[in-house]
Amino acid sequence: MKAASFARFGAPDVLDVVERHRPRAGAGEVVVRVDATTVNGGEIAQRRGKLQWIVRTALPAYPGVDLAGEIVETGPGATTFRPGELVWGTVDERGPDGTAAEYVAVPAGRLARMPQGWTPQDAVSLVAGGATALIGLRDKARLQPGERLLVRGAAGGVGSVAVQVGKAWGAHVTALAHPRSFPFVRSLGADEVIDYRRPLSDLDRFDVILDTRGTELWRLRRKLERSGRMVAIAFDVDRPRRSLATIAASAVFGPRRIRFFLGRPVPDLFDELRRYAEDGSLRSVADRVYPLERIQDAHAHAEAGGVHGKIVVAPGVSSTAAVDPRGA
Template sequence: MKAIAQDVYGSADVLRLREVDRPSIGEDQVLVQVRAAGVDPGVWVCMTGRPYGARVVFGLTRPRVAVRGRALAGVVVSTGSGVNGFKPGDEVYGTSVGGTFAEYAAASGRRLALKPSNLSFEQAAAVPISGVTALECVRDGGRVRPGQKVMVVGAAGGVGSFAVQIAKASGARVTGVCGADKVELVRSLGADEVIDYTREEVDRDGACHDVVIDLAGCRPLRLLRRALAPRGTLVVAGGGHDAGGLLGGYTRQLRAPFVSMFTGRHLRGLISKERAEELDELTRLIESGAVTPVIDRTYALADAPDAIRYLAEGHPAGKVVVTVG
């Protein structure tokens, strides 16, 4: 099969479209014919091996998994003997640890769900990582309740565009923080107020937000705390993957609970889980019309290196997706 793969860490220049073996599946896995794959910051981390602490997981000197990509949407080809709930021909979405920038991918049945009926494959591929992260930020990290004031920093990005919509569906009053060129997009997602960070900072309105969800990864915790109401909750999920140091921007996620011990506010770092249960909940929100993926650009499989370059260059408005076949 054709796939985007690499043998060494580096920039997008190390990626090649080449022929690799079609993956075999175990008894708890599903073989999926990939129709589209999401492009996430984690793809950049696996490609570059940065921050360097990530190499403990992905391979010390070279990537353990050659094929890039994590999120997918496609059609079931076959299932292992231990898989229930899927059959050949089912349209599914989810994640794979074996790479998804490829014509086929093997995925655990516990990381897949039936694709929302009202989404294209391209739209569905945008959901499994960014949508799940946003859901867990709002539901688990922020524990958002109706009537609360919620700020989403990085509201126009891949995760932020989902977080704004999920917070609104939870009954919150939402303030989105984004650049000047994305203000109208964030309003269209349902944000009640928008802060253009090129003109004003997140503490513009003082300490009034019950929950602040930071997905941008570049502001110090002390600044974010100034936007929180007393006893408010800060959820830090933006890693700042291209920051320096052993752990890059993920250091903030580790520091947040420690800092919380010395303030009256709750600071939580969130690392997303990839589970079918979250996908099922997102499917309900999507099919109800409460949440719609925002796609900035799509790229053909052969152009996947350009998709990663575009993601790394700046701030896409929503998601970047690679189409396959």
């Protein structure tokens, strides 16, 4: 089978598509034919070698953490699913195998059934970002109806889902984004969209802030109401110790604590996402679809910025050009 890999750290051109043995399902595992995965910020930082001080990456490495696809094999004790079922979920990002491949073996406990009526390419755009948005807004910030929510990085993979979740829960959503992304973010339901280059000091105060950038966290924290809650899902990879020190200090100096977390999605979370997708509360945020053979281009596009939602990689797509799922 074909799989993406990199044997050294660097720019997108370190990525190659190599041949690997197709995995077999071990105890409690299933093998999924990967119909779609996405390019995530964490794996870009990993590919660039920016995370070595946190987690050592063994080389060669195989990128990809989320997936949507079809069960093709079940292992001993994996009784939740049957071959032929469509599922979505994640693999352990610290594991040896990534989802930017034609097949992957996954513990059955990391998967759930995909939303009915959705294509794998549309569904996978919600997996990692949607799970992170739900954990951040529901479990960490405890967002309530009528509260004022600020989403920083609202056009990205997490932010684009957070805007939709915030509206579904009855919050007043203010989004920070680039002006060229304003129409996209408004289409997600944002009540107000502000140029992200505007000085933070000009912003109003908010009950909840969801930050996807990891920079200027202390200044952003000042925009919280006294009982406000701030959730950071990223840190500045160029100055990681400063970001983490700011988060730690916020727990000491009075209220308005910054909560940082790395999501550990579970099937119940994906089931909740499926319900939101099926009842129309969430829409796909797939920006572009690339074939696996163009994994370098997919990473370059994601790293260049200006992405609306998620860059999708589809191993089954054989066209030589990126596909715009919105038909543009």
